[in-house]
Amino acid sequence: MKRLFKLFGIIALSAVIVFSMAGCGEDDGDDTIATSGRLTITGIPSEYNGSYAYGGGTIGIGPMARTLYAAASVNNSGSAGTAGIISNGTVALNVWEATNSGPVYLKSFDGSGSAEFTIYVVNSAALNEATMNDNDNYLWEDDVSVIFIGGIAAHTFN
16 A cells, blocks of 8 residues: 555656646746645654655545645755655654646645655655655655644654
8 A cells, every 4th residue: 555655646746746847937046835834753763864754645535635745845946856854863844735726736735634644764865756766765664644733743653
C-alpha cells in the first residue's frame, strides 16, 4: 500500500510540476510558493540525521478529501522543490494544499482536521522527477496520522 501511495505521490507531484510550469508567466525572480502550513516531525531515528524528509497525504475523507504536500520548499521553476533536513531527530516541513486552479497548482495550507501522511526519508534534498523515481534515494518511510489546527501539526515517532 505504501508503494502505491508513493507511486500516486510521484505521479501527482509530477503533474503539479508540469501544470505549474505550463502556467508560469514571466519570471519575476522569486518562484517559491509561500505557505503558512507547518508539519514538525520529531523522534526520527538518529541514523537519519543529515538526511532529508518530505511527505504527502490527505486531509478529510471521501469527495471532501484534499491532497497535501510537505517539504522545505516548493517552486515552479523546473524542480519540484527541496526536502527538509533532519537534525537531532527533527524535521520541520512547510505544508501546501493541491488545487486544480492555475497558474499555480499548490496553495498555502491553513486548514484544520485529521490528516494521513506518508513521510519519506531520502538521501537527496532535491525533489524532482529523477530523485523521486530513484529507489536508492529512499532510506525510510512511515505513515503518520496528525491533527492540523490552523495549518499547524506535529508528530513524534516512538
